[in-house]
Amino acid sequence: MALTKEQMAQRIARELREGYYVNLGIGIPTLVANYVPKDMNVVFQSENGILGMGPFPFEGEEDADLINAGKQTVTLLPGSSIFDSSTSFAMIRGQHVQLTVLGAMEVTDSGDIANWKIPGKMVKGMGGAMDLVASAENIIVVMMHANKAGESKLLKQCTLPLTGVKCVKKVVTDLGVFDITAEGFVLLERAPGVSVEEIKAKTDGRLVARADVPEMTV
């Protein structure tokens, strides 16, 4: 069985470490915040100007002046701080944020990523993604393994305009977990019930997959 979005987020949460400052992108990455281990201190950064972002507000307590980068109403946790956009990206480019999790349309076996533009179709803009991928020491991409047409999103080369080059370190898809190394995608874990053969068939980029790759526990 392929992983659900929640299970993908849950798996990424295992990459969190005590004391990390973490930036979560819009979509599945946002769900990671729901799975922080209880005894672990992790601070979430939102690039519109928050450190210490909390959960959504209770109904009736929404504040139009307090949103996250996805323009959703949020809350602040004790110890949080607010800052301007320039300071926010100083944190990001200055490598003060330890982990960035973001979605993608395409990722290559050398760590290139495309996630901001489909020429002629969708041009929404890159937002903070280019700053994030150009700077973060540890970038995890979370996405479906294939697009809606069934084509692999793990490629040799991006077909879409790039967001960043040689920057992604790890990919979590609905089918498995992959490190990106000099040899390409290295399969670390399979989703429960998903075979190495299936992953091989659905991966376009160079793939290193040992026959005894363990199943993920979810």
Next chain:
Amino acid sequence: MNKIVANADAALEGIQDNMTLMVGGFGLCGIPEKSIAALVRKGVKGLTCISNNAGVDDFGLGLLLRTRQIKKMISSYVGENAEFERQMLSGELEVDLIPQGTLAERCRAGGAGIPAFFTPAGYGTEIAEGKETREYDGKMYVLENWLRADFALVKAWKGDRFGNLVYKRTARNFNPMMAMAGKITVAEVEELVEPGELDPDEIHTPGIFVNRIFKGEGYEKRIEQRTVRKRN
């Protein structure tokens, strides 16, 4: 020292067709609602607007797109606006999309008198095409220029007649950098207070950057994505 003007219309005195404006805000959070409404009334055209986003169809900068007053947008993300997309794809609207951190820093640089700087954002992508690149300590960087504007329109929570500003929560976003980078900076505030009421230690934008200030009445503060959780 008294930078107070009566209202938004008075604050925008001197804005002409084809000028470049910086407009603060992130999404609809911290946008200068009253100045945008006054721009619609004024009817100036051919504007170049530097703003992180382009509002939604019927609020924020979307109002100026609807009236075709904007010729060019310089933004990082414009995904929430159907009219924007239509004008862009049809070629009516010129659009320069740039990374969000680069946008913030270009505004800051404009206000700080730094004509250009190197950033890693966009290296190896189409953003870097035609730009100078340079290696520092084994990593590649792209040269980006400052941004400056004829007018910067910002929104703050509180301000005084010296132009000192305090922003509220994430409504701060791009406002402080843009306030620095306008030849004329117009600040609209929810509360005008007496000099001395704002703690000097807590002022976000020192008054030197602000030329005109006015109190806006009845802020709508529209929420783009109302997300809540249930009480247990």
